[in-house]
Amino acid sequence: MGGYELAFTMRERVAGGAITIELVGEIDILAEQQLGPRIEALAGRCRADLVIDLRGVTFLDASGLRLLLRARNRAVRCGGRLRVVRGGPRVTKVFRVVQLEAAFSWLDAPPGTGVPCGPRDGSVPA
Numbered sequence: 001m002g003g004y005e006l007a008f009t010m011r012e013r014v015a016g017g018a019i020t021i022e023l024v025g026e027i028d029i030l031a032e033q034q035l036g037p038r039i040e041a042l043a044g045r046c047r048a049d050l051v052i053d054l055r056g057v058t059f060l061d062a063s064g065l066r067l068l069l070r071a072r073n074r075a076v077r078c079g080g081r082l083r084v085v086r087g088g089p090r091v092t093k094v095f096r097v098v099q100l101e102a103a104f105s106w107l108d109a110p111p112g113t114g115v116p117c118g119p120r121d122g123s124v125p126a
Contacts, residue, residue, distance in 0.1 A: 010035050012042065016111025018049040018083075024056035027064035036067055043071040048080035053110050054087030060094045072104065083107050 008025035019042055023035075043050055052068065054060070068084065075082040083105040086092060095101045 006030070006034070008035070010038070015113070018051045018111045019045075020051045020053055020110045020112075022053040022056060022110075026059040027057050027067065028059065028061045029063040032063040032067045036070070039067065039071050040074050043074040043080065043082060044078050045080065046078055048075055048078065050075050050080060050082045051085060051107065051110050052082065053085040054091050055085055057087045057091050060087070060091045065094070065098065065100060069100075069103065081105070085110050 006025075008023065008027060008031040010024075011022045013020050013022075021039060021042065023031075025031075027035075039052075042048065050071065052071065057064075068082075072082040085107045095104075
C-alpha cells in the first residue's frame with residue numbers, strides 16, 4: 001500500500017506588489033481544511049494586496065468557494081484587497097452557476113507576469 005498523495009498544491013510569491021497564491025489541483029473540503037489557515041493568515045496581513053490564481057485548478061466545489069469568500073472577507077476587514085485570476089472553463093462555470101462572479105475582482109493573469117491584467121468585461125479599472 002502506498003501513501004496518500006494530496007490532489008492539490010499551493011505556491012505563494014510576491015510579484016507586482018501583490019502576494020500571489022497559485023492554487024493547483026482539486027480545491028475541495030480537504031484543500032479548504034489544509035490551505036484555509038495559511039490563506040487566511042496571508043489575507044489578514046494589514047492592507048495586503050492578495051491575488052489568488054485559479055488557472056491550475058481542475059476542480060472547485062462549495063468548500064473551495066467558501067475558502068475564497070473567507071479570504072476575501074478577511075482581506076477587506078484588514079484594509080486589503082483580494083483579486084482572483086480566472087481559472088479554466090469548468091472553474092469559471094462554478095462561479096457563474098452559483099452567481100458569485102460579482103463577489104470577486106477578476107484578473108486574466110497575475111500581476112508582474114507581463115500579461116495585461118484587468119477586467120474582461122471591457123470596463124476600465126478605477
